Amino acid sequence: MRSRLERAGVPSSSYRLATLDGWALRTLKTFPRRSGIDPRRLELVNPRTDYPAIKHAAAALLGGKHINDVLEASYGRVIVDEYQDCGLEQHGMVCHLASVLPTVVLGDPMQEIFSFNGAHPDWEGDVCSAFPPAGELSTPWRWIRADARGFGEWLLEARRTLMAGNQIDLRDAPPEVEWVQLDGIEDDTKHRKACTVRSPQAGGDVLIMAAGNQKDVQRRIARETPGAVTVENVDLTDVIAFAEQIELDRPGDLATVLAFASEVTTGVNRAELMNRVAVLERQAERKVATGAELAAIAYKTTGSAEDLVKLFLALESNPGARTFRPEILRTCIQALRSCLQGAPARSSTPPFGSAS
Known part of the structure; x- marks a missing residue:
């Protein structure tokens, strides 16, 4: 919308x-x-x-x-x-x-x-x-714009058939519809293959739909499908929940932050990074610290909004990393930046607590 x-x-x-x-x-x-x-x-x-x-x-x-x-x-x-x-x-x-x-x-x-x-x-x-009906769409404008008028008209007819209590046969569907029957044999492979289908339109997007109440399934598919991102609810409740767990300007809660980061960006190995930070803090490691490890140490030390933003960006910059819930991460970063001294306040961003 x-x-x-x-x-x-x-x-x-x-x-x-x-x-x-x-x-x-x-x-x-x-x-x-x-x-x-x-x-x-x-x-x-x-x-x-x-x-x-x-x-x-x-x-x-x-x-x-x-x-x-x-x-x-x-x-x-x-x-x-x-x-x-x-x-x-x-x-x-x-x-x-x-x-x-x-x-x-x-x-x-x-x-x-x-x-x-x-x-x-x-x-x-x-x-x-x-709310008395004011009108009903009878022209498949969305599909006409996609140069698929025939498919749009088939959908309208299928809708009328279903509304009348009758059934439709997908075997008679137009070529735009491909029915992949799941029979319990290599269903996961079939799912993955379907998720990698490219849009027939240059620069077009592909919508992958999963059951609305299966958030874990949606996020797993987005995490495992190259280029896929999730569609988030308007209220971004996950950002608010994260904000409620974090207190700024005191030693950073690295475990909570990495748990959140792993739910929005691929390649975040919480246990490994926590272990590396502990080793580096003891100065018992000769291996040069990565940018993400240095950012994690800085945030753990200061707990500041600035260092938390740097940590998120460093994790996102790791080789092979990809943010599959970009709206969540961007909103979180925007909210953190609004906490920085001199930044204009934005009422639409969730509040992060600050130690007094």
């Missing part, structure tokens, strides 16, 4: 982009007493139980009309994309917002991928009754 807004030339000052859960969390942090939520829920110590409580409290806060004037003063309208993946309480939140602000929801029940997260509103009975 952010990239589409940027391509359309919409200035970032004209919109606020967030997930519904992220927006609910920030709203409750702004009005904790009014919402009545247990403040400990807002720390997300246990996301599995905290997020449902947050959504419930946010829906109640909005339903009570306690912040209608704030909403009217803050936003001109609300647009919710991928509405088919909204849960019941998220739907309740949006309905309350719609009573205050002009609201548009965009979605396709055939593209629902998060049903494993709990009950969803009925599309016809709940969604369409609250």
Whole structure:
């Protein structure tokens, strides 16, 4: 969504982009007493139980009309994309917002991928009754732009077939579709081969989709597939979680930093680097220290934001290293640089604690 807004030339000052859960969390942090939520829920110590409580409290806060004037003063309208993946309480939140602000929801029940997260509103009975349909795309513009109109039209017809409760036969699919049947024999090899398929468009990208709740699988595929990177959630919760573990300007927590680095960049051998640092600190090693080892020692000594940034960059510069979660690492580095003396503060970056 952010990239589409940027391509359309919409200035970032004209919109606020967030997930519904992220927006609910920030709203409750702004009005904790009014919402009545247990403040400990807002720390997300246990996301599995905290997020449902947050959504419930946010829906109640909005339903009570306690912040209608704030909403009217803050936003001109609300647009919710991928509405088919909204849960019941998220739907309740949006309905309350719609009573205050002009609201548009965009979605396709055939593209629902998060049903494993709990009950969803009925599309016809709940969604369409609250937001009467304004139109349905009937031209496959995305595929026309990719010079694959025939494939796009096949997808539209397949959608109509499935919506009618019928089945499609992939053996009759157009040449743009290749079905690789997994039969338990060398499935991993087949997965790897599929992940290395090149885009037919010059400079085009390839989207590798894994089950939405299997983050470990997604990251393993990105780590093992040359050139692949992950698509991160808007709220970048992993960066926030890391920031909460780090205290700046005191001896650096090298183990935690290397654990985080190994989850975003390949070639980070935590045990080996920790051992090398210990040996070098004892001055018991004749082998010349690498740039990453020197950076690790410097960060461990000072714990400063500057040395932590240098360590991340040194690890990224190791021979053969590749950052497969670039958005996570770049956001983290940006946040750390904002902690440096004289750097302009950015409210969008996660806070790193500093020893007083």
